[in-house]
Amino acid sequence: MNPNPFKPTAGKRPPMLIGRESVIEDFEEGLDNGAGAPGRLMLITGNRGCGKTVLLRELQRLANERGWAVVSDSASLGLCDRLADALRSNKPVVTSMELGPSFGRMSVEAARAKGETLRGLVNERLKRLGPGKGILFAIDEAQSASIEELAALAVLYQQVLGDQDATGLSDSDQRGLALVFAGLPSMVDDLLEEPSVTFLRRAQQRTLGAISLPKVRDSYIQTVKDAGLYVDAETADLAARKSMGHPYMVQLVGYYMWRSAVRRGSQVIERRDVEDGHADAVSEFYEAVDAPLYYGLRSPQRLYIEAMAVDEGKPTRMADIIERCDRTQSWASKYRASLIRERVIEAAGYGLVRFTVPMLGAYVRDRVLWHE
Template identity: 50%
Template sequence: MCWLGSKKLGKGKGILITIDETQAASHDDLVAIATAVQHVITDADESDTPDEDKKGVAIVFAGLPYMINDLLDNEVTTFLRRALRRELDNVPLPDVKNAFLETVADSGKTISGEDAFEAARQSEGYPYMVQLVGYYMWQSTQRRGPNVITADDVSTGVSDALLAFDDAVCAPALDGITSAERLFLAAMAKDSPNPTQVGDIADRTRRSRSWVSKCRAVLIKDKLIRPAGHGQLEFAVPHLGQYLQSL
């Protein structure tokens, strides 16, 4: 935070710290950074410096919900609970399709509406997966040379995107949960990609209904699963069920 004392920062200026993909970062490092920011903010608030002359600091975290929840629940970083929080919902598939069509056209390449929708469908509208599918189907086309993104490029792009998604999202998501929650998800994975009856989870895990209810609440809060109709649950993270099946 020594930059705040630099003369390069004018009056009323400050520093914005941005951290992307927090699920892949060290939890201890994140806590250390958040704690340092808290100290700087506290020192500034307690100083006699006029507000217009203060050099502030702000921090932006982006990552999977469970990781953000861990930070908010940490006793050392409780001040983060006052932060403004924004959660990204899945993007409607027609919007993803149109985004693919427009982005590809703007770049001088072409893709059919059918192939663009297939790419959108495979992404399930999950924002990060949309990014990965778009990137890897583009790379597939670049390797071939022509300016047309074909169905084969979409297929290759989806396969490559899933590998990257497993490493960047699925694996860290499982690393961040308890053994009980992992047992719960493993029971759900037996039905993936179809929904699971809550009663089947109790039977498969040989646990009580109250145990199932507790794990269910935590995993829904962390946006790893979601309700899928009366008495049913499904994975909220694309491919997480299939990833569990492969372990």
């Protein structure tokens, strides 16, 4: 039996990291080009399911291959303490357990003290690494961390650069620190608004969006072939269109169309496998992406997008939202702004808005409004 090559599990590395080549190249160049190279400081953002965690783990793998120490964490309150503990443990790779969101804050003074502790630990660890090597801090779900702790890490990065300059070594021989944050788009907004971390405005910002459909089609053809089955270009093109180029849907459609063919006992993925697989993929996408997003919104925000969901596949007029919700113009403007900031919706022309998250409107119609 040919194992299914598609990996829709959250954070699992897919066979091909299509559409992310430029981010990977920038990061590799950053590690290879010596102290202060731009690719060593990155902010990776995107909506849920766009592949941030997968990409972050690929960057960790590349750093590890180059002899860098890698410390990874899923952010929440206490981030700096856990990073310090990881450095004290002297292990080459440390991955914390996935912690739930934390909305606590700490004092600026406490964050600075933790940053100073980290600075000493980082410099001690760097002394034990070879010339040109360093430590990668890979921070996932960064929007859940205390802004003060993220600011402390940004300051730490700058301080370590200065400490290494003071050694008198060439840029290529200096030990370094790389810092990659991955999180929802609101994370970048919060970080760049923080007065104490203006340095982060020089970080490479990479927003992960949809993958071009021709790349998806070609990856389907190659991945299926490498794993021992066959799909023709026309069928692969249909699968690509069904995926909408969304990284998670690419894996879901691939997984379920493969499963459909195998269950038929066929070595060829056909159009019917894509159609059947797409139905399963949509159901899983609803549960994994759309449902958590919808139920994670505040009640007024949910009311707002329920009003939008009525307009199937087309932008919604602000005037219609006001009428459907029986609310004021100021109410609609307030929650429009909040949903745009959280990248749930976007402006679609004068007085118009539309969803940015795939199938969110369909989910609300199918699973929320239909049941009311």
